[in-house]
Amino acid sequence: MTEARAQAAIAAGVAPTGPTAGVAGNPLFEYLCRMGDDRLVLGHRLSEWAGHAPILEEDIALSNFALDFVGQAAALLKLAGEVEGKGRDEDALAYHRDENEFRNVLLVELPRGDFAFTMVRQYLFDAFDVLALERLVKSRHEVLAGIAAKALKEAKYHARHSGEWVVRLGDGTEESHRRTQAALDALWSYPSEFFVADGVDAAMVEQGIGLDLPSLKAPWEITVRETLTRATLTVPNDPRIVRGGRLGRHSEHLGHMLAQMQILPRSHPGAQW
């Protein structure tokens, strides 16, 4: 597929190839998978810290955040399965989709890195999450609005926690500053993918269900830059094009993560756990 055709496919909200072709007929399903997958994958990455964090309080906090995100993912994917109407529940969607059927942004699937990398990534996501959920609580879709309302409380707490860590690490020691700046340099281009709207998003805005993603970019930048300034960090100029996750084109990392996450249900078809 050429880049031009891919762009056209993005604009039309059509997944270009693969087993999810045809979701254009059901943008809400696609939309819910995007939200659910972001949270499932990020929750998984956070859960990798359990027992290995720098302080016991963070073992607890990161497990708790992982739990929040997996919980949100379960609710969203359950709803996605109902909307799809093909008998797939949240576990079928989490454990029996292939890598190219996942719809998360690339930011969340990157390996967890060091604590600075995890916290910067988390803050970049959390700052977006709060803004997005504040709008989604007004969604015309009542179940989605309900999920968003519950998630918003959690997201505000996450953003405060990760934001404070970004400041603490950026404005801490020379080493912590260096590590945090390196994390920011590596990650800065990834959030651009949050704000790319395609046909799916357009349909959701039109139906009063979803939100206008590009309109979140400016408020997100204001919030994030304010925190980064407090953290004494320099905002990088990174012109990389980072996108593809929403269409199932991922980094090299997601496949490894899913291989681990999905191994049991895939090895024992039909078994209940």
Add this chain to the structure above:
Amino acid sequence: MTVAAAEDPVKLSEFEARLERGETIEPKDWMPEKYRKQLIRMMSQHAHSEVVGMLPEGNWITRAPSLRRKMVLLAKVQDEGGHGLYIYCGTETLGVGREELIEQLLAGKAKYSSIFNYPTLTWADIGVIGWLVDGAAIVNQTMLAKTSYGPYARAMIRICKEENFHKRQGYEICSVMAKGTPAQRAMVQDAVNRWWWPSLMMFGPSDGTSPNSAELMRWRVKRETNDALRQRFVNLTIPQAQAIGLTVPDPDLRYNAETENWEFGAIDWSEFQAVIAGNGPCNRERLAARRKAHDEGAWVRAAAEAHADKQAARNSEHAA
């Protein structure tokens, strides 16, 4: 606390009289130095066990077979961290800080429950740990909820509630697997076979050979003996195993209708001693993992401290 004070016979007899009346000892009360030491030893072992115990279960969070199981396991591991934190705070009331205790753990000087030196090889291990290991812990901790030291007793009441939830979810995992496919049934039976004897060892050595039991009983830190608790655990657990069609790997197991006890075979204490001495299957891995987390987190802790200092300096500048 000076040694002279600890040996003060008047204070000691007052202290023992209080215990006799069933009173609890609070942080500001006088206590014999040996009592304080025994409590610090027990509580730090307990806290370390919670923290090290995050590792074998953490090993399966990323591979939990359903979202619900993943959430329950995350919540459980989070609880364990919380218990660790809570009990470390309890030891602070006895004058020992968390940092000092963690250093003892990482240096290999402090003990933690020998059970966590066994590997979690399949998903069934997560069920069996909840059912047997947390089940054994509850039997022990229910007794400790009545221990003579107030802060520890109160911590135990709260911890027991959560452990009960852990045990129930573990048993439920086992029960679902025992009703599952032949591969699942084999998996859960294999896990029971591997964890059964180490679970019985969790209560510690036999009464006759336990170095600390007598003193702990006299001061009502412990209210029951290791062997009595172990018997209670076996009596509770065997019917649970039978209910879901699992067996325990003990050819000598039999029910004694007269005593109403499930009598079990001889425990291999040489294995217990080897694990306690640091030579269990995973001792080195567990400590290495905790050391790695601690070492790799050093810059984070330093950063938090440096930032707090900077903030304090800025605030005092504002105030000035």
